[in-house]
Amino acid sequence: MTGTVVTFYSYKGGVGRSFTLANVAVLLARWGYRVLTIDWDLEAPGLHHYFRPLLPKTPKGGVVDLASDFLAGAKRPTRHAVRLDLPEGEVSLLAAGRQDAGYAGRVQDIDWGDLYQRGFADFLEVCRAEWTDDYDFVLIDSRTGISDIGGICTAHLPDRLVVLFTANDQSVHGVVETAQLANLARDRMPYDRPPHLVLPVLSRLDNRVEYERAEAWQQRCAEIAAPLFRNWLAKSVTQDLMLRHTTVPYVSYWSFGEQLPVLDEPVPSADQISFALETVAAVIAQQFDRTTLLADNRDAYVAAARTQRRSYRLDLLVSIPRSQPKAADELIAKLKALGLEVDRSVSSDPEFLEHSSDPAKHLCLIVDREVSRWQATEAERFLRHALDADGDRQLFCVLTGRTDPEKLPAFLRNLRYFQLEADQRPSQVARQLHEIITEATPSHTDPDRTALQDVAAALRMVPDAVAHAGRWALIEQTVVDMAAALDDGDTALLKDLTVDLEQLNQVRANGNRITAPDDLRPRIRNLLDRIDRRTKNSTK
Numbered sequence: 001m002t003g004t005v006v007t008f009y010s011y012k013g014g015v016g017r018s019f020t021l022a023n024v025a026v027l028l029a030r031w032g033y034r035v036l037t038i039d040w041d042l043e044a045p046g047l048h049h050y051f052r053p054l055l056p057k058t059p060k061g062g063v064v065d066l067a068s069d070f071l072a073g074a075k076r077p078t079r080h081a082v083r084l085d086l087p088e089g090e091v092s093l094l095a096a097g098r099q100d101a102g103y104a105g106r107v108q109d110i111d112w113g114d115l116y117q118r119g120f121a122d123f124l125e126v127c128r129a130e131w132t133d134d135y136d137f138v139l140i141d142s143r144t145g146i147s148d149i150g151g152i153c154t155a156h157l158p159d160r161l162v163v164l165f166t167a168n169d170q171s172v173h174g175v176v177e178t179a180q181l182a183n184l185a186r187d188r189m190p191y192d193r194p195p196h197l198v199l200p201v202l203s204r205l206d207n208r209v210e211y212e213r214a215e216a217w218q219q220r221c222a223e224i225a226a227p228l229f230r231n232w233l234a235k236s237v238t239q240d241l242m243l244r245h246t247t248v249p250y251v252s253y254w255s256f257g258e259q260l261p262v263l264d265e266p267v268p269s270a271d272q273i274s275f276a277l278e279t280v281a282a283v284i285a286q287q288f289d290r291t292t293l294l295a296d297n298r299d300a301y302v303a304a305a306r307t308q309r310r311s312y313r314l315d316l317l318v319s320i321p322r323s324q325p326k327a328a329d330e331l332i333a334k335l336k337a338l339g340l341e342v343d344r345s346v347s348s349d350p351e352f353l354e355h356s357s358d359p360a361k362h363l364c365l366i367v368d369r370e371v372s373r374w375q376a377t378e379a380e381r382f383l384r385h386a387l388d389a390d391g392d393r394q395l396f397c398v399l400t401g402r403t404d405p406e407k408l409p410a411f412l413r414n415l416r417y418f419q420l421e422a423d424q425r426p427s428q429v430a431r432q433l434h435e436i437i438t439e440a441t442p443s444h445t446d447p448d449r450t451a452l453q454d455v456a457a458a459l460r461m462v463p464d465a466v467a468h469a470g471r472w473a474l475i476e477q478t479v480v481d482m483a484a485a486l487d488d489g490d491t492a493l494l495k496d497l498t499v500d501l502e503q504l505n506q507v508r509a510n511g512n513r514i515t516a517p518d519d520l521r522p523r524i525r526n527l528l529d530r531i532d533r534r535t536k537n538s539t540k
Helices: 017-030 047-054 063-071 103-108 112-117 120-134 148-156 169-187 211-224 239-245 273-285 291-296 298-307 325-337 350-354 373-386 426-438 447-460 469-488 491-504 520-538
Strands: 004-010 034-039 090-094 137-141 160-165 197-205 314-320 342-346 360-367 395-399 417-419
Touching: 004 017, 004 120, 004 148, 004 169, 017 034, 017 047, 017 090, 017 137, 017 160, 017 197, 017 273, 034 047, 034 120, 047 090, 063 103, 063 112, 063 120, 112 120, 120 137, 120 148, 148 169, 160 169, 160 273, 169 197, 169 211, 197 211, 197 273, 211 239, 239 291, 273 291, 273 298, 291 298, 314 325, 314 373, 314 426, 325 342, 325 360, 325 426, 325 447, 360 373, 373 395, 395 426, 417 426, 426 447, 447 469, 447 491, 447 520, 469 491, 469 520
Parallel strands: 004 137, 004 160, 034 090, 034 137, 160 197, 314 342, 314 360, 360 395, 395 417
Antiparallel strands: none
């Protein structure tokens, strides 16, 4: 998939353009996207200041060297980008150029008009093609005002525009007019460029002291910027509501120096600046789409953007109360035997709250009598991070026989739940969860396949050691009988033998530890291979 080029532009300086771009880049990378940032504000470059703590080395070249490459006859640009040392994700910086005593002279020597007459536009197309092949998003920090460089960044290169302005007429009118001029310029270009999609961002709005004035200016800015929303905002969503979602507030703490608050606020609350930056990043990640979801549920919208490229260490995290360790162990063991990556989260253990990232795609709560305060916190956190319109991540509840479903918290009452009763063992619940998580064919429509899955799970749960040698003889005979039943296609016998093997797998400690006979493990592996082939064929 070809990457998307997004230019961040402001008509006036001092609006937090570079600040917003740098933080959005880190967020997109954290969500799994490969990001290239380009500092095209050659007269006042600043991105390298924001990224300085993350730069493994000082950039030796940059945008000004693209002109040098072209004039030297290069067919493609030299790779000047430097990859940042981020804790998670990939962001590279193509700086303005090498910041030395000769930098200002090199910038002043560039005649952009002459370069274009010599064919520099075609060279930039080659650069653009390489960037969009290598990265999912290319974020360009453009010079302010109206200039040759501004035209390159707003008309020639980008697929999208993010225009930042503060609450004054000159700032907001300036970005609207520039965006309209950029579209006119694109119409005259010999390259296939559709009309711009433009995201207006009201920046540095201080609504904590002068609330009434801030409210009036927010409405005024939405009215002036209304033309920029016309070709992408859903008709059911007002410009005023959309602009409120993409307003970056003024927070004095972050006004000192060049900082990246998204690194210090990994799970921001609504009053923190990273909360707004997440929303801007999510609009970019979702290609300015699904704005009705943003209007209905901002957290779901951001979660959907966050999980589009997300990979997880675990398929399922099982949150257990301390009163039910045995049922949890059996459930987790069965899920692992079915091939899922599963781990436990013990309720009342505060460590899970300290992690900003989610280790598992899905969460399962085992509830005994009532949802504990810790489980409620864990579930709410999961829903806030994971909920999206597509239901890609799911929260499950497994209730013990002592739990009344009607007494669950309201936010859990409508979820699908499973009950542990005398006739519903943890192993049966595990199989149901496995079917949902893997989107396997439900067991009632494919009993043979389900029986094979249960056999495989029981075989994988054979312990490393048991207390009595006689038990190994029984396990070995059961495995032999399973192979024969598989040969005969006797599903009923396979089910009975699976129950027998699950009982034999229960290790009772008495101090003795007798390991398996040498030929048993190869026999089990052979049988698992046969079952695996049979299961795969049944799904074709």
